[in-house]
Amino acid sequence: MSDVRPVDFPPPWSPAEAVAPPTDPVDERIEVGFLVVGAGPAGLAAAIRLGQLLEEHPEQAERLGDVPVAVLEKGKAPGSHLLSGAVVNPRGLQRLFAGRKRLDELPFLGPVHGESVLFLTKRRALRIPTPPTMVNRHNHVASLSQLGRWLAEEAEALGATILPETSAERLIIDGGRVVGVRTGDRGRGRAGEELGNFEPGSDVTARVTILAEGTQGHLTGAALERFGLRGENPQVWALGVKEVWKVARPLDRVVHTMGWPLRPGRRYREFGGSFIYPMGDDMVTVGLVVGLDYRDAELSVHDLLQELKTHPRVRRILDGGERVQWGAKTIPEGGFVALPKRFHAPGLLLCGDGVGLVNVPALKGIHYAIESGRLAAEAAWRTLERGVSARTALATYDESLRQSFIWKELREVRNMRQAFGRGFYLGGALAGAMTASKGRFPPGDARTERDAEHSLFTTDRAASYPAPDGQLTFDKLSSVFASGNRTRDDQPNHIRIQTRVPRELAELWAHLCPAQVYEVGGADGDGTVEVKLAPSNCVQCGAITAKGGRLTPPEGGSGPEYTLT
Amino acid sequence: MAKTLVFLEHHEGVVQKGSLGVLAKAAQTGGDVAGIVIGSGVRAAAEGVGGTVWVADDERLAAPLPQPRVDVIAKLVRDEGYENVLFGQSVLAADVAAGLAARLGAGLNWGLVDFDGERGRAPALQDTVVVDVGWSTPVRIGVFRAGALDPADLAAAPDVREAVVELEDFSSAAEMVEQAHAEQQGPSIEDADVIVAGGRGLGEPEKFALAEDLAQALGGAVAATRAVVDAGWYPYSAQVGQTGKTVSPRLYVALGISGAIQHKVGMQGSNVIVSINKDPNAPIFEYSDLGVVGDLHEIVPKLVELVRARRS
Numbered sequence: 001m002s003d004v005r006p007v008d009f010p011p012p013w014s015p016a017e018a019v020a021p022p023t024d025p026v027d028e029r030i031e032v033g034f035l036v037v038g039a040g041p042a043g044l045a046a047a048i049r050l051g052q053l054l055e056e057h058p059e060q061a062e063r064l065g066d067v068p069v070a071v072l073e074k075g076k077a078p079g080s081h082l083l084s085g086a087v088v089n090p091r092g093l094q095r096l097f098a099g100r101k102r103l104d105e106l107p108f109l110g111p112v113h114g115e116s117v118l119f120l121t122k123r124r125a126l127r128i129p130t131p132p133t134m135v136n137r138h139n140h141v142a143s144l145s146q147l148g149r150w151l152a153e154e155a156e157a158l159g160a161t162i163l164p165e166t167s168a169e170r171l172i173i174d175g176g177r178v179v180g181v182r183t184g185d186r187g188r189g190r191a192g193e194e195l196g197n198f199e200p201g202s203d204v205t206a207r208v209t210i211l212a213e214g215t216q217g218h219l220t221g222a223a224l225e226r227f228g229l230r231g232e233n234p235q236v237w238a239l240g241v242k243e244v245w246k247v248a249r250p251l252d253r254v255v256h257t258m259g260w261p262l263r264p265g266r267r268y269r270e271f272g273g274s275f276i277y278p279m280g281d282d283m284v285t286v287g288l289v290v291g292l293d294y295r296d297a298e299l300s301v302h303d304l305l306q307e308l309k310t311h312p313r314v315r316r317i318l319d320g321g322e323r324v325q326w327g328a329k330t331i332p333e334g335g336f337v338a339l340p341k342r343f344h345a346p347g348l349l350l351c352g353d354g355v356g357l358v359n360v361p362a363l364k365g366i367h368y369a370i371e372s373g374r375l376a377a378e379a380a381w382r383t384l385e386r387g388v389s390a391r392t393a394l395a396t397y398d399e400s401l402r403q404s405f406i407w408k409e410l411r412e413v414r415n416m417r418q419a420f421g422r423g424f425y426l427g428g429a430l431a432g433a434m435t436a437s438k439g440r441f442p443p444g445d446a447r448t449e450r451d452a453e454h455s456l457f458t459t460d461r462a463a464s465y466p467a468p469d470g471q472l473t474f475d476k477l478s479s480v481f482a483s484g485n486r487t488r489d490d491q492p493n494h495i496r497i498q499t500r501v502p503r504e505l506a507e508l509w510a511h512l513c514p515a516q517v518y519e520v521g522g523a524d525g526d527g528t529v530e531v532k533l534a535p536s537n538c539v540q541c542g543a544i545t546a547k548g549g550r551l552t553p554p555e556g557g558s559g560p561e562y563t564l565t
Numbered sequence: 566m567a568k569t570l571v572f573l574e575h576h577e578g579v580v581q582k583g584s585l586g587v588l589a590k591a592a593q594t595g596g597d598v599a600g601i602v603i604g605s606g607v608r609a610a611a612e613g614v615g616g617t618v619w620v621a622d623d624e625r626l627a628a629p630l631p632q633p634r635v636d637v638i639a640k641l642v643r644d645e646g647y648e649n650v651l652f653g654q655s656v657l658a659a660d661v662a663a664g665l666a667a668r669l670g671a672g673l674n675w676g677l678v679d680f681d682g683e684r685g686r687a688p689a690l691q692d693t694v695v696v697d698v699g700w701s702t703p704v705r706i707g708v709f710r711a712g713a714l715d716p717a718d719l720a721a722a723p724d725v726r727e728a729v730v731e732l733e734d735f736s737s738a739a740e741m742v743e744q745a746h747a748e749q750q751g752p753s754i755e756d757a758d759v760i761v762a763g764g765r766g767l768g769e770p771e772k773f774a775l776a777e778d779l780a781q782a783l784g785g786a787v788a789a790t791r792a793v794v795d796a797g798w799y800p801y802s803a804q805v806g807q808t809g810k811t812v813s814p815r816l817y818v819a820l821g822i823s824g825a826i827q828h829k830v831g832m833q834g835s836n837v838i839v840s841i842n843k844d845p846n847a848p849i850f851e852y853s854d855l856g857v858v859g860d861l862h863e864i865v866p867k868l869v870e871l872v873r874a875r876r877s
Contacts, residue, residue, distance in 0.1 A: 386850070475825075477826070481826045486808055487808065489795065490801055513677045534795060536791075
């Protein structure tokens with residue numbers, strides 16, 4: 001067994017690169033009232049709540065200038081980079097739209113009518129009782145991408161300005177306080193040279209900046225470092241890959257599977273499972289999520305999803321259908337013990353997936369994102385109140401978060417994810433005990449280890465992946481196409497990795513990446529190999545950041561263009 | 566029957582193949598069809614087209630700037646009652662079509678591959694389906710995808726008519742400072758009848774000479790896949806595919822190209838696709854008219870010899 005660990009080959013990148021003083025002179029900066037980074041459920045909930053408050057207090061409008069609320073979005077449009085299961089707990093949206101929208105006015109694809117949890121072996125499926133944390137009665141199936149587009153329209157109707165195709169590249173700090181962000185340049189060539197259509201980025205300044213960047217947030221990570229906000233335990237992630245299918249027959253229930261094609265042994269550290277959800281009568285989504293603390297260099301979540309689809313029980317659902325979309329994204333899985341110490345800094349609030357507000361045993365985070373965005377908006381608004389200092393106002397965000405249902409629920413399940421590091425069966429038993437005792441047993445807090453700290457090995461795992469047939473199973477490149485990705489090829493590389501590494505690590509990256517960004521090149525003669533990159537394939541899932549590299553935002557508008565995920 | 570006007574783009578007095586293809590398509594729809602040539606000293610070009618062609622010949626129209634062209638076309642559409650204005654896709658055509666749509670409050674559909682006088686067809690969802698597109702405005706503006714149509718002989722006597730040139734003040738605000746062309750030998754890949762494309766199967770950058778030899782023998786142009794452009798083997802201007810150029814030559818020869826869908830969408834409109842690849846499972850064979858499983862390093866030099874022998 002080798003002792004190669006991704007963490008020993010850190011990317012040529014430092015969080016300080018994402019923090020800078022203002023660049024533009026004062027009169028050239030773009031001034032907005034409140035600035036939200038990221039048009040996902042957290043950011044758009046914040047923008048919507050701010051819009052509602054502005055509607056209720058029109059007298060404050062003057063103090064917020066021409067653009068009271070701006071939302072930056074790196075994707076082509078709101079929703080382009082949003083991907084989730086998703087079965088949504090409507091609680092977050094109901095609180096956000098209390099007294100304004102009925103449940104049946106929300107953009108759901110249908111309520112959950114029935115559910116099955118299956119334990120799979122290679123050929124069989126055993127129905128097991130639904131774990132209490134996973135019961136989905138009263139929840140609704142949705143496409144997060146569609147939900148994002150709908151939220152963006154609501155936010156715009158309430159006066160927010162949404163700026164798509166705009167990446168937030170650096171956090172602007174002036175006098176120890178966050179005053180806004182600098183947006184990314186556009187129109188640079190591969191070597192960074194200015195092309196004919198070059199447009200420099202701008203400093204966008206605001207009285208409060210709300211970071212809602214989602215998983216692996218670029219500026220969120222920099223802010224946690226810069227302001228010393230990291231908690232005691234490092235964040236850990238899982239990678240989810242999913243497909244949307246048009247199907248011949250409707251699926252009447254949501255299905256979750258555990259077991260095959262993941263291996264139960266403790267040494268493999270393969271924690272995860274699949275989800276199969278109906279999207280109305282004629283579509284189904286099927287996805288597989290695997291914790292990135294795994295160790296086998298040949299593990300590929302994309303190829304495991306292809307393998308999963310060959311299981312008789314899954315194939316039956318998809319038979320006669322056609323794949324219409326594909327996508328991938330990481331999920332923060334550290335839970336309660338990996339939360340930051342604080343969720344605010346001078347001029348700054350942090351929400352949603354960026355700070356790990358995800359309930360892993362319940363497979364839910366969208367309602368937490370929405371609730372945290374709503375609470376962040378209310379704290380930001382308090383900076384307008386007379387006699388309240390900005391510091392005091394923003395600190396109320398932490399207080400309200402700690403009193404929210406998010407905190408209570410995350411606390412109850414705080415040790416569950418780590419238990420599965422002990423293998424599937426023991427982990428499952430421990431998780432049951434934790435649920436029954438509402439988190440009181442076993443006592444104490446489990447710890448997390450960084451995903452990149454686990455040493456690698458290979459077990460010839462790739463040999464079992466099915467050969468793509470273009471009907472049921474697909475290769476990575478045609479899947480990237482199905483994500484809608486058409487990124488300009490001749491832009492600077494946005495992925496930071498060491499390009500001469502031990503073979504195991506190069507193999508890990510090549511298999512890890514669902515979008516075929518990394519390729520193992522020739523040996524260099526000193527025991528290392530060269531890693532070749534095709535950055536324009538990238539769907540910005542963030543897996544590389546968990547496993548020893550660093551994803552930075554490419555030119556705005558790049559990446560996938562999800563519509564149904 | 567609808568009245569249709571086709572923008573005929575010219576470079577240094579030569580009307581572009583793409584525009585002539587659009588004119589041929591318009592003629593098929595029946596009705597009253599005319600072209601328009603705009604520029605300075607372009608009468609001869611207009612006469613060479615055949616059929617009814619408006620000509621706006623004026624020194625102020627010498628530079629290929631969009632706004633003065635919008636002025637000319639907008640006036641002609643209003644005076645003559647044209648219902649359809651069609652373009653072949655290019656940088657200039659995109660600017661003029663967009664400006665004209667704004668000026669006339671007319672609907673604009675992009676990337677058309679077909680048009681019947683009232684409705685069009687255009688690929689959607691990244692070329693996986695072709696959908697019907699329509700207009701809800703009295704004037705319909707359409708921009709055809711580059712290379713989507715073949716020019717045809719109109720065989721009609723030239724009938725050149727003078728278009729009135731009245732320019733708006735604001736249209737002269739822009740002036741041409743400089744015009745530069747990428748240096749290239751042989752036909753550009755968008756215009757070539759024959760394309761020889763090379764992929765990673767060539768093995769190394771020097772082996773592009775094989776593709777160049779074959780292209781030269783066939784009188785065609787050389788194209789490349791994203792993988793080899795990425796690797797720096799060939800310039801980006803030769804890239805065919807989703808993020809490169811879309812081509813539709815009469816003959817497309819693919820050398821060592823596996824044929825991922827990202828490549829396919831850039832060349833699937835080719836008339837005849839011939840591929841040589843040593844991997845019998847390469848996806849390109851699924852959409853080739855002729856597939857050769859074998860070593861291109863042996864096959865191509867012999868093919869070049871044979872083509873040369875046949876030609877001489």
